Amino acid sequence: MLLPRTLLCLAQAWLVLADTQLVLNQLQTFSATTSPLTYSLPASSDPVSVSVALCSYQKSTTPRFFVSNGSVTTPGPDDLGEGDVFEIELDDYSLGSVTVQVASAGVLAVYNAADMSFEVGVSDEGPLHQVLDEVPLFSDSTANQVLMFSPPFSPSNMSSPSYPNYTLPAANQTFPPEPTSPPDYSLFIAATTSSAFMTLPRTGCAFRGSASNVGQFLTSSRSEGLWLRDTDGWRWQWFVNGLVPMTNYTAYAVKNESQVAGPVYFATKSPAFACPIVYGIPFCPSIGYAAPVGNNDPGTGVSAGELPSAFTENLLSGLSNFTTMLTTIACGRDLYSPLVTCADCQAAYRNWLCIVSLPRCAEYASPTSSSTTAASSTSTMLGQGAQEPLITPTPALAMQNASNPRNPSLPPFAENYTAVLPCLEVCHAADRACPPFLGFQCPLPQYTAGQSYGVGFVDTGEEGVVGGGLTGAGTDQWGNVWCNGPGVV
Known part of the structure; x- marks a missing residue:
């Protein structure tokens, strides 16, 4: 009992x-x-x-x-x-x-x-509650803006063409349907050295509670929507204003209010930096960086409809002509490679054409900057907490005459600017993916490649040697940009 x-x-x-x-x-x-x-x-x-x-x-x-x-x-x-x-x-x-x-x-x-x-x-x-393996993607910054992407969360579900109806995407392509139930992502940005941020837990609830009452915090008021930037899949895209020039920032993305992705580090450029960020271009989905294109409202960046018509028409015409020439072979039936297809070739060529057609603006490092305090006025800035390599490489930068643009279809820019050259691997990717009869070739590293491309950052720079470059990537999560091309996420 x-x-x-x-x-x-x-x-x-x-x-x-x-x-x-x-x-x-x-x-x-x-x-x-x-x-x-x-x-x-x-x-x-x-x-x-x-x-x-x-x-x-x-x-x-x-x-x-x-x-x-x-x-x-x-x-x-x-x-x-x-x-x-x-x-x-x-x-x-x-x-x-x-x-x-x-x-x-x-x-x-x-x-x-x-x-x-x-x-x-x-x-x-x-x-x-957990820390995600993938981090947000820093795309580029100006003096007071940044373009960022969430980690990829959903495959593109873009159907691959097949024989006999082997139809490649149009030059001015459209995206497949967006995912129906994308995860919720929020972006949180703080000045890296602000005392309020340095004493804050790196959690979703801490970010949400501090963003509205800590002056050093910024959160994007709205996302720019979903974007299919590359084959990694769909991402959320943010274009954020209100940053302070020449300042180090730390960014986190929080998934479903409690799962933390990050950190990533970046620095804003000097007040004299004039190039706006160009983004949201369906026919060049990987483009998301500052470029020498004039716009009427610096606070909004430049989207597809604001690009010069001569630039857009010339790029789309070139891509259409390339696609027509590519499909003279029986794509899907007469295989030229056991590894890649005509669709892979067109995608690699599109990426190469977009990057070489639209130069990426950068800045040379300030003479007073140091590798530990993050040279804020340079595209090679090291954000606070960055894993600095044993040898800090010099990025592939080139001074550009505003009256004589690299791409003749672009109108003259308002002032001279510095461009960060494309990574040579962007060219190599198209060369490897396309059939030999097209005659697509890249300049050799030991000869003229360095005049138009960044050489030795991703690959070694030696002929026939893949991998083992000085940095292993064109960009990284610490805000370093060495050449315009493949990054690490």
């Missing part, structure tokens, strides 16, 4: 100690006032991930989180020897998680979190 009464007392004690019920697959935010605080875990037939994120913290205290899925009603440090008590350890982002089986009852206990706020998520589909 004593057993039922004992069980009833244990159940009542559990309800008193853990009077807040956590909801499965939902984020919940709490502010601690006492220690410990306890929360009931929802029961599930599948293992559940209990994750936490600090939304604020005090330097003087270190919060600790313990989970029990057994008989321990208030798990704590003294219970870690028990088989059903686990501690959630926070990482450098102030995120942590543990996966347990909660068949009937479980509890989360929080210690040393007075005057702090934190977010809890319990999910049967993996941790709601």
